[in-house]
Amino acid sequence: MVDFKTQEVETDLLILGGGMAACGAAVEAAYWAKQHGLKVTLVDKAAVDRSGAVAMGLSAINQYVGLRDGQNTIKDYVDYVRNDLMGVTREDLVANIARHVDSSVHLFEKWGLPIWKDEKGGYVHEGRWQLMINGESYKVVVAEAAKNALGKENIFERVFIVGPIMDGDKCLGAYGFSVRENTFYVFKAKATLVAMGGAVHVFKPRNSGEGQGRAWYPPWNAGASTFFTLKAGAEMTCQEVRFIPVRFKDAYGPVGAWFLLFKSRATNAFGGEYMVERKPELENWGAYGKVKPIPANLRNYLGMLDVMAGKGPIYMRTEEAIQKIAAAAGDEKAAKKKLKELEAEAWEDFLDMTISQAILWAASNVSPEEKSSEIAAAEPYFIGSHSGASGAWVSGPEDLAPKEYFWGYESMSTVKGVFCAGDASGASSHKFSSGSHAEGRIAAKAAVRYIVQEKPAAPSVDATRVEALKAETLKPLATFDEFKNTTTQQDVNPNYIRPKMFQMRLQKLMDEYAGGVTSQFTTSRPLLEKGMELLVFLKEDSEKLGAADLHELMRCWENVHRMYQAEAHVRTVLFREETRWPGYYFRSDFPKLNEENWHCFVNCKLDPATGQWEMYKRPILHMFKQPGEHELLGG
Ligand code: SFD
Ligand code: AMP
Numbered sequence: 001m002v003d004f005k006t007q008e009v010e011t012d013l014l015i016l017g018g019g020m021a022a023c024g025a026a027v028e029a030a031y032w033a034k035q036h037g038l039k040v041t042l043v044d045k046a047a048v049d050r051s052g053a054v055a056m057g058l059s060a061i062n063q064y065v066g067l068r069d070g071q072n073t074i075k076d077y078v079d080y081v082r083n084d085l086m087g088v089t090r091e092d093l094v095a096n097i098a099r100h101v102d103s104s105v106h107l108f109e110k111w112g113l114p115i116w117k118d119e120k121g122g123y124v125h126e127g128r129w130q131l132m133i134n135g136e137s138y139k140v141v142v143a144e145a146a147k148n149a150l151g152k153e154n155i156f157e158r159v160f161i162v163g164p165i166m167d168g169d170k171c172l173g174a175y176g177f178s179v180r181e182n183t184f185y186v187f188k189a190k191a192t193l194v195a196m197g198g199a200v201h202v203f204k205p206r207n208s209g210e211g212q213g214r215a216w217y218p219p220w221n222a223g224a225s226t227f228f229t230l231k232a233g234a235e236m237t238c239q240e241v242r243f244i245p246v247r248f249k250d251a252y253g254p255v256g257a258w259f260l261l262f263k264s265r266a267t268n269a270f271g272g273e274y275m276v277e278r279k280p281e282l283e284n285w286g287a288y289g290k291v292k293p294i295p296a297n298l299r300n301y302l303g304m305l306d307v308m309a310g311k312g313p314i315y316m317r318t319e320e321a322i323q324k325i326a327a328a329a330g331d332e333k334a335a336k337k338k339l340k341e342l343e344a345e346a347w348e349d350f351l352d353m354t355i356s357q358a359i360l361w362a363a364s365n366v367s368p369e370e371k372s373s374e375i376a377a378a379e380p381y382f383i384g385s386h387s388g389a390s391g392a393w394v395s396g397p398e399d400l401a402p403k404e405y406f407w408g409y410e411s412m413s414t415v416k417g418v419f420c421a422g423d424a425s426g427a428s429s430h431k432f433s434s435g436s437h438a439e440g441r442i443a444a445k446a447a448v449r450y451i452v453q454e455k456p457a458a459p460s461v462d463a464t465r466v467e468a469l470k471a472e473t474l475k476p477l478a479t480f481d482e483f484k485n486t487t488t489q490q491d492v493n494p495n496y497i498r499p500k501m502f503q504m505r506l507q508k509l510m511d512e513y514a515g516g517v518t519s520q521f522t523t524s525r526p527l528l529e530k531g532m533e534l535l536v537f538l539k540e541d542s543e544k545l546g547a548a549d550l551h552e553l554m555r556c557w558e559n560v561h562r563m564y565q566a567e568a569h570v571r572t573v574l575f576r577e578e579t580r581w582p583g584y585y586f587r588s589d590f591p592k593l594n595e596e597n598w599h600c601f602v603n604c605k606l607d608p609a610t611g612q613w614e615m616y617k618r619p620i621l622h623m624f625k626q627p628g629e630h631e632l633l634g635g
Pocket of ligand 2 (some may be wrong): 062127130245246254255256257259260293294296299387
């Protein structure tokens with residue numbers, strides 16, 4: 001076995017991840033840390049310029065409230081999010097992000113991000129909350145500001161974080177390894193901000209073979225945030241709320257611009273429009289079936305009913321939408337000009353954020369102005385942003401949060417000194433790229449305040465502990481090395497399991513028992529219990545993961561992270577005995593919404609010492625009065 005050197009880094013605030021939330025955190029933390037003489041360190045498994053969900057760019061900023069121009073109120077946004085999540089949301093967290101998000105967007109523009117403008121110089125909206133951007137370099141722009149703020153000596157790129165270093169209920173920092181050289185890292189910090197995104201590939205993806213990495217959510221976000229917070233002993237929320245976006249099929253191009261900007265219809269193979277024909281189904285979902293816009297999961301569900309009835313494929317009627325807008329432009333010449341413009345916008349929508357969808361159009365001779373494209377529901381993902389909700393249970397702000405939701409520092413988890421933002425924090429959906437950046441700023445400011453006010457001692461980790469963590473982290477390399485010659489085919493070996501095989505086993509299990517694509521997103525108690533039984537065996541076998549090189553070592557730990565996300569999900573879906581989010585998942589044994597018993601959060605906690613899980617309900621408390629009464633209630 002090759003030698004690994006150990007590098008220890010001491011800091012005050014440790015930011016884990018280099019995505020939207022982490023970049024927001026870096027900018028804000030640098031400002032406050034300077035005033036207090038504190039050190040801030042950021043660690044990303046990849047290169048900050050192109051890491052995370054925004055790596056390929058984005059074509060829209062999906063959260064902009066427009067407070068400056070009086071376009072909307074904070075309450076409007078909170079109402080929108082609560083409705084979209086079928087009543088389950090932390091209003092205090094959503095409102096806190098909503099009141100800060102516009103300033104993040106204005107910063108992006110100042111840093112050089114082109115936001116579309118209309119003739120009067122106002123932002124071009126895709127929908128009520130969404131702004132159109134030329135966003136291919138969105139992440140590079142946001143990363144540059146973060147890197148300038150922190151200084152490159154405080155940024156560790158290509159270092160994979162494995163987990164937290166705990167001393168009882170105190171978090172001393174994090175450990176991990178370089179994915180480029182043989183170095184094991186120990187980061188010691190007074191406060192840690194978790195922003196390592198959500199998780200994809202926990203469920204079997206629709207795409208296979210070399211196409212497997214083309215999922216909607218980026219394959220490099222693999223559940224590190226959930227693993228970290230669970231292993232720190234933090235309370236988690238909404239672990240049952242997986243997110244399933246409807247996307248252009250196979251390459252996962254976005255649909256928002258088509259539905260909202262181009263006002264396109266989606267129809268089944270026989271021309272029927274599920275949003276119209278299946279409208280009566282909405283009556284079955286209580287008050288949530290009556291709100292506008294119709295919640296994302298219910299929109300999904302109506303389409304899924306068509307697919308289950310054998311009416312697929314479902315098509316986005318791009319040709320119809322484009323021709324209609326062009327025709328409305330005026331005479332033949334004006335219509336032709338408009339058509340060209342729309343054609344360019346349609347291609348740019350993909351080229352800015354999902355280049356592979358543009359490649360697929362080109363490869364399959366699709367001209368959107370002539371031909372419809374298939375859309376489909378994606379496999380499930382775990383995220384605290386977009387229309388997902390899973391993540392850590394964090395404190396709200398003192399002036400907005402009910403007392404049950406406030407424990408001293410905004411965005412701090414139930415573990416002192418561990419803060420979470422973006423996809424890592426739960427029950428504050430619809431924060432998207434801009435809201436994640438804003439939440440990172442909120443969390444970082446609070447984390448600096450925590451260090452200044454609480455004055456935590458500089459953590460120390462003794463040498464024996466460091467050696468034990470190092471041995472545990474590198475074990476898959478040792479296991480592979482010891483047994484690799486006992487079979488002639490290195491993929492199949494009775495003494496180890498390689499990460500690719502392990503991942504397939506996890507995905508098959510989740511797909512078949514926890515309601516993945518092939519089981520039409522449907523599950524039940526017997527299926528979930530069977531899934532849990534198999535997860536126990538999988539966990540046992542995770543001790544035998546084998547890695548041939550550094551890259552596979554990363555793959556091993558990514559899959560351990562995914563496995564914990566899977567377990568949190570299965571346990572929570574099992575606990576909530578109702579169907580609240582059809583279109584995300586359906587419990588065939590409890591097929592209805594049950595407001596009386598389940599209008600609540602389901603939270604869970606893992607005891608890192610015993611491995612025991614605790615599941616419980618938490619009440620949904622409102623920050624605002626009932627609709628019609630507009631002022632904030634506060635603490
Ligand atoms: O159209 C480790 N999102 C969109 N938001 C928008 O505002 N507009 C859009 O147009 C968006 N669209 C979209 C979006 C997401 C995706 C995947 C696609 C399209 C294809 C949502 C936002 O992108 C999302 O809300 C934010 O990016 C969330 O921010 P954050 O910081 O929570 O996650 P991140 O940016 O992915 O960053 C995660 C970071 O963690 C690192 N990391 N580092 C160290 N060790 C480990 N073990 C780590 N594991 C992960 C990552 O490298 C990364 O730096 S649309 O579809 O809606
Ligand atoms: P998407 O491209 O699906 O990620 O959508 C981008 C934004 O538009 C998100 O804020 C979605 O919630 C919203 N959106 C997408 N489709 C619809 C729709 N049919 N009705 C209302 N909002 C939508």
